[in-house]
Amino acid sequence: MTATLTSSQSAVASGKQRIFNFGAGPAMLPEPVMQRIQEEFLNFQGIGASVVEISHRSKEFEAVVDRAIASFRELTGVGDDYAVLFVTGGARLQFSAVPMNLIGRSAARKALYVESGVFSALAAKDAAPYGDVEVIASSKAQGFDRIPEIDPERLAEDAAYLHITTNNTVYGTRWNRLPQTGKLVLVGDMTSEILSRTIDFQRFGLFYAGLQKNLGVSGVALVAVRKDLLGSALPCTPPVLNYALLDKSKSMVNTPSTFAIYVTGLVLEWMKEKGGVAAVEKENNQKAELLYAAIDGSSGFYRPVAQPADRSTMNVTFKLPSEELTDQFIKGAAKQGLKFLKGYRDVGGIRASIYNAMPLVGVEALVGYMREFVRSNG
C-alpha cells in the first residue's frame, strides 16, 4: 500500500460535492480508500481481473486476507492466542453465533447480558433459544441514557460469558470503564466503535464488530476470540458460523464475501498510515468535543440524550425543543450536504454518527450549522 491512502484531497474541497453522511451505517468510508477501490476495480494488481472476480483460494486473494488480519492484529495488539475471523452476516448474526459457539462451555448453558440499549437487548433475545440467558443489569428504566451499574454478586461464575455492547449506537452511550468480571469471560459487541479508541482488547475473551461503520462495507463481521474458548459449539451451529472451523480454514469454510474483506484490509491500512488507533482516537476526541461543546453551549436549546459520564465519541445524540424544529433542522442540514442526521425511531431527535472516516471538516460544518440554527430559531 502506498502513501496515497492518506494523501488525497477531499472531494468536497475539490468540488465533487461529496456529502457528509452522519447516518449510523453503512457509513462513510475514507475517501482515499474509496478512490483506491475505484482505480483498481477492473484490474486488481495488474492480474487482468477484478478482486471480486478471482477465487477466494487464489494466492492473490489469500494475500489480501493475510494482510487484513495482520493489520488488525497490529492495530489491536491481539496475538496468536486469539483467532481473528471474518464471519458472514454482520453483528446481528453474531448475536446467534456467540451463544451457539460459547454457551456450551457452561454446564448450565448460562450466559449473562447487560442491557444498555436497543442492540444489547436484541443480543440477549437472540441468544435465548440456546440456553439460560440472564440480563443482570439494565438502564432501560432510565431511557438508556447511561451505562448501567453491574451488581458484582450477579456475576455468576458458572456462566459461559458476560455480554456487553461497548458503544450503543442508538442512544450514544459508551462504556468508558470496562466492567471488572474476574474469571468470567467478557464478550463485547464493538460494532459502532471498534478501533475508535485505545482499549485493552485482552480484557475480552471475544469481541466482534459488523464492518459497516468503522471497518468497511456491510454484510460481514470481524470476530476475535481466544482460542482456548473454542471447541464447545452446539450441534445446531452451522459450519459457516462455527468459529473453530473458521479458525482452521482461515475464514474460508465456504466462499466468504471477498469484496468486504478486501475493503476492510484497505481501511486498516489507512488507519495504520494515520498513525494507528491512538492517532485516530485523538481526532475522534476532537470531533466529539466540538459537537458536545456546541450542545452544552446552546443554553439548553440542544438537549443531550446521554449522561455526560457515558458519552460516546461515535454517536452524538441530542434533542431540539420541538418535533417541528427537529424536522426543520434535518432538512436544512441536508441542503448543506450534512445528511442522515435523523435519530433512531425509538429516540427521535438528532443523531450525528461520526465514525473514524468522518473528517474533521464534516464535524466543523455541522457545528457551524448548529450555531447558525440556534441564532435563527433559539
Added chain:
Amino acid sequence: MTATLTSSQSAVASGKQRIFNFGAGPAMLPEPVMQRIQEEFLNFQGIGASVVEISHRSKEFEAVVDRAIASFRELTGVGDDYAVLFVTGGARLQFSAVPMNLIGRSAARKALYVESGVFSALAAKDAAPYGDVEVIASSKAQGFDRIPEIDPERLAEDAAYLHITTNNTVYGTRWNRLPQTGKLVLVGDMTSEILSRTIDFQRFGLFYAGLQKNLGVSGVALVAVRKDLLGSALPCTPPVLNYALLDKSKSMVNTPSTFAIYVTGLVLEWMKEKGGVAAVEKENNQKAELLYAAIDGSSGFYRPVAQPADRSTMNVTFKLPSEELTDQFIKGAAKQGLKFLKGYRDVGGIRASIYNAMPLVGVEALVGYMREFVRSNG
C-alpha cells in the same frame, strides 16, 4: 439502466488485457456491469456518496433491492406466491438454513437428499443435526460421472422435502430432466447454473443460489421459497436466517450486504438487456457445444468426466493422458490469459467454468488452444 450494459467493447479487444477466468467462482462478471460499478462507485446516482456508503433503509437503496427482486421475478417467472430473499452466507449457509426453516414441516423431521457430487453430499451432511436426513440416491459409486436415478418408492411422503443440486460444479453434471416428486416439496441448489437455462422454477418449493457464479459477488445467496412453506422454523434458527422474518422485512432483518445486492441488480438488468434467460441459454449452449466438440473430436486425447446425457453447460470437465500434460496444459493456457482451468482437487484434470458472463470469444480462445495443444502433444 441504459443500454450501456451490453454495448461496451471487450477490454481484451481494446487492449486492456482482461483475462478469461475459467475458475469455478467467484467468477467473471459481465464487463459492462463492471464498468458501471466503477463509474458510479464514488457517486451513486448523483447523491454524493457511494452505494456502499448509504443506509440500507434509505429510499435510494430500497429502490435498488426492489428493482433487483423485480428483475429476478421477471427472469424466472416466479410470482408473489414466492418470497424472493437475499440471505447472507452464500449457498453453504443455506445447507443449514434450509433444514432449519423447512424440516419442522415434517412431524418426523425427515428430509431426503440426492447425492450427485461434492456439494450435494455436503448439503446432506450439514442438514443432519436438524433431523432425520436420508440420502435416497447417489452416484458416488460411479465417481459422480452422472445424475443418479431415484427409486420412486423412496420418495417418502412424510418428508419435509427432497433436496437436489441441479448442477454439480465439481464433476460437471446437470439434471437435464428434473425428478418427478409428486406432492413432495422439491428443493434445488442452483448455485452454479441459475439463470443459465430455461427451467420450470415452479417445480421447486424452494430454490437457491450463491451469487458468485452467475449472479454477482460472493457472500450472499438468493433464495426463492413458496410462502406457504414458511412458518415452521426450528427454535435454533437465527433471525437473520429465518426466511419468514426475511420475507416480512424485505431481506433486512439486519443490514444486508448492500454491495452484493446492488451488483446482482446490475447483472440481472444485463441479462434482461441480452433478451432474458432464453437468449442467454442459446449462447450458453453454443459455448458448451464448442467445448464438448473439442473434447469429443480429440480422438480420446481429452477424456470427458461426465456422461454425455448429464453434461453441464456451465462446468466442462475433462482429463488429459497424464498429470504432466495436465500441468503443461494449465500453464500454457495461463500464458494466453486463459486462467484457473485446474480441476477440483477430488477430480483432477481440467475444469472450464463457462458461466453466463464468459464471452463466446473466451471459449473460442480456449478451444483454439485445446486443438493446438493436441497437435503439439497428441
